[in-house]
Amino acid sequence: MAGLDAAAVEAWLAGQVDGFAGPARFTLVAGGRSNLTYRIDDAAGHAYALRRPPLGGVLSTAHDMSREWRFISAMAPTAVPVAPPRAYCADPAVTGAEFYVMDFVEGTVLADPAAAESLAPAARARAGEHVVEVLAALHALDPDAVGLEGSRKGFAERQLARWHQQIRNSGVEGAELALLDEIHAALAAHVPPQTRGIVHGDFRPGNMTFGPDGTVRAVFDWELSTLGDPMADLGYLVSLWQEPGDELPEGADPGPTTVPGFPTRDELVDRYARTTGRDVSDLPYWIAFNRWRSACILAGVQARYLAGVMADDGYADQVRARVATGRLLGESAKEALVAAGLG
Template sequence: MSRSPEIDAVPAGPLTEWLRAEVPQMKVGNEPVDIERISGGHSNLTYRITDATGRRWALRRPPTGMVLATAHDMNREWRFITAVAPTPVPVAPPVAFCADTGVIGAEFYLMEFVDGEVLGDEASGHRLEPGAPRRTAGLDAVDVMAALHAVDPDGVGLGDLRRSGSYLERQLRRWHRQVHESSVPDLSTVDAVHARLVEQAAALPAADVRIAHGDFRLGNLAVGPDGRVRAVFDWELATLGDPLADLGWLIASWGRPGDEVPATIAGPSLVEGYADRAELVDRYAERSGRDVSHLDFYVAFARWRWACIGAGVYSRYAGGVMGATDEAEVGVARLAAIQRQAEAALAALGG
């Protein structure tokens, strides 16, 4: 059986020495700290670190191998969580950042560990009790999103990340360039969607510039047994841009039983008892005060962007760096999913 290099991507000995010197609140004994990977593979990797007293922390580092240009910038992710931490938006409290790649082979940062359910797939949707907790998970996620979009980027020290021009134009240009750096053999549908998105984006009303998380969904949140959000994770795609892109991303990933068009992710909302998409949209409009009449465009954009990101993940499988024993089978399935989402986006845009 092949072993993923991401299992061993955090050497315990060098990390322990760094923690002993840089994180005095962590109780590090004579033995190396205990390290366990708890998520990752398609994005930045997250590890649970346990100190000598049993207290838990979380470490984030980039994935190993075949990382596309501009992806997985740990310092950028660190900037966003430290900026947002004092606001009403719940995040894991940041602890320390390490720019010395000699410690574990890459930049990384440490944050406090937040207990909670991370509902990343359909099966996980059953972890919350039917009734109020499941409905609350979706509605509270939207409330947290609206709270994030209410944060003034200049007021939290992120104003220097503001760029001139259109956020959508930059995103369309960036992801189109990156998808053509991938190993996906047929990008004709992706290209057709890109052309329509460019055309239709030019006709949209100007959007206000806010913090856009970039991957806002239940799989990147920790929720309690009551369904309320305890922390927002995975800020690697965060930027200053159009807040409706976050809402479109959430809705594109929010599958419901009986859907004819599959969601971008087979997530927990496919289980009975979660709020419907229309409820989430209405809740966001109420809490944020924003016009959501053009949301269909943003959902199509989310499906296309998911296809572009999926192309990068497919390239890592095709390059053999994921450590899966069934890479060929997984690769075929990923190609089919990329095509399916691109086709759904094209249909929604009138293609």
């Protein structure tokens, strides 16, 4: 199986995971540009998930397995639901890369409207509410108290510099680069006062599994997690949260929350503010920031494919179809800045 030496991993599991019993069956759950995830079913009826980096195209600061392991291990004893961590392997000789193993958490991942429709309307409403409650629980944690020490000041400044450099290195040019440069300048000139907390970095329903009643059973994909301003997570969640009737760019697929029954964006923000007691007046900045960041990511991927520096894996046509999405994100980021009086 690509990316996995089943025999070597099984031998490693036998020595590292209490209760593991071979032989095991390995199934690829998710692959592509993100980390690879495999389901492992052992002879004793236990199910585990193994996460490792993709097989190629890995950026120097991306796909850090030790980061994911450190964050889910810190979350495990808290009110933030994560898959119970089992073991971490720092030796790439086992299967070609570092990896970690956690319990496999069954449930519904809200990746698309079809998944959302599998939940009853009342469960959809509860899913929206519980997503916010979990985010509030995450942001209530003291990083030092859960073993995630570090000052990590200047979160917005670091992120702005990182993604601005990424688009310049990726070959984005012309009107698209000019728009992203313009938004970057406005964001950099109006960074709001920042607080310190744990930032998931990719907090959305597609990175969670839900029970039939709509409760979040586990939050996944901690590869972008860091210490910074928690408003970045709320801004990201709101910037991606679609509502029925939202105008979508040509070629874009509707998200799960376009299915009736989920809370609106305003209801999410109101619930977060009431639950946490936080001031959310700077949220427009973080919505604009996250739309700009997403536009940078899409523009960079598009530029690399059109330059022919990525393998021909059938994804290029999808990239071209998402050009409009990237442009809309850039334009909507500028609109958000103008609406907030910052652009």
